[in-house]
Amino acid sequence: MVGTYDLHYYQIDQIKRVRIVRRSDGCYVQFCIQADRNVDIQPAGKTIELDVGLSAFYTDSNGLKVDNPRHLRKSEKALKRLQKRVSRKKKGSNNRKRAVKKLGRKHLKVSRQRKDHAVKQALCVVKSNDFVAFEKLQIRNMVKNRRLAKSISDAGWSQFTQWLEYFGKVYGRIVVSVPPQYTSQNCSECGEVVKKSLSMRTHICKCGCVLDRDHNAAINILDKALKQAGYQLSTVGHTETHNAWEPLRW
Ligand SMILES: [Zn+2]
Structure with missing residues (x-):
């Protein structure tokens, strides 16, 4: 058996479940192991x-944008071509089976690339921050919007947030998700509601606050997260403030 982890390292009674999974490039055996990490x-x-x-994979409160991986879009042409090949082949023929296999492998590759990106980004974020706040998106509702559906499922956000929470536990960091109400509509300076459509990328408020839409939302998310944790943004500030909530940890 060829594996990514050395199974001999674990005791037999730590193995809680074994699962055989069939993917288009072969069969895999998954061992579910009880371990403290x-x-x-x-x-x-x-x-x-x-x-x-939608415009970036995420935007953080410092204004940094990490780009969306558009693996699926890049591979879309190839997928279409492979799909066409399948439908041209006669049903039940060996040629069709072969074409189906090729198509399946391409899909598999794209989904692996998506996961890889999500895991790497999440690990990087958790390792370099003590406190991570993010917006809890209602992704299922958003995918209903067909125009957005492709970008959303492409970005693999839910995977990303799941890995954030997981790595948060592993590395002892605080990871807080915030309900998404009004984070993009409210002004992060004065709290006034500034209505924006999805296409408006800049937040402009009467109070003179002009910020990138996502940047403004990110600051609002921190505000909410700290309020949930019992702190006010005004007493804490945005950066270099880890001491302010140090007692919160552990
Ligand atoms: Zn304002």
Whole structure:
């Protein structure tokens, strides 16, 4: 058996479940193992608030944008071509079976690329911040909007947030999700509601606050997250404030 982890390292009674999974490039055996995974790392002294949007994979409260991986879109042409090949082949023929296999492998590759990106981004965010806040998106509702559906499922956001929460536990970081109400509509300076359609990318408020839409939302998300944790943004500030909520940890 060829594996990614050395199974001999674990006791037999730690193996809780074994599952055989068939993918288009072969069969896999998954071992579900009970193990405590805790990694001690130094406090990073930083906080981060993420807003996942359509124009970027996420935007953080410092204004940094991480680009969307458009694996699916890039591979779309290839997928279409392979799909066409399948439908041209005679039903039940060996040629068709072969074409189906090729198509399945391409889909598999795209989904692996998507997962890989989500895991790497999440690990990077958790390792370099003590406090991570993000917006809990109602992705299922958003996918109903057909125009957005492709970008949303392509970005793999739900995977990303799941990995954020997982790595948060592993590395002992605080990961908070915030309900999404009005985070993009309210002004992060004065709290006034500034109505925006999805296509409006800049937040412009009467109070003079002009910010990128996602940046504004990210600051609002931090505000909410700290309020949930019992702190006010005004007493904490945005950055270099880890001491303010140090007692919160553990
Ligand atoms: Zn304002």
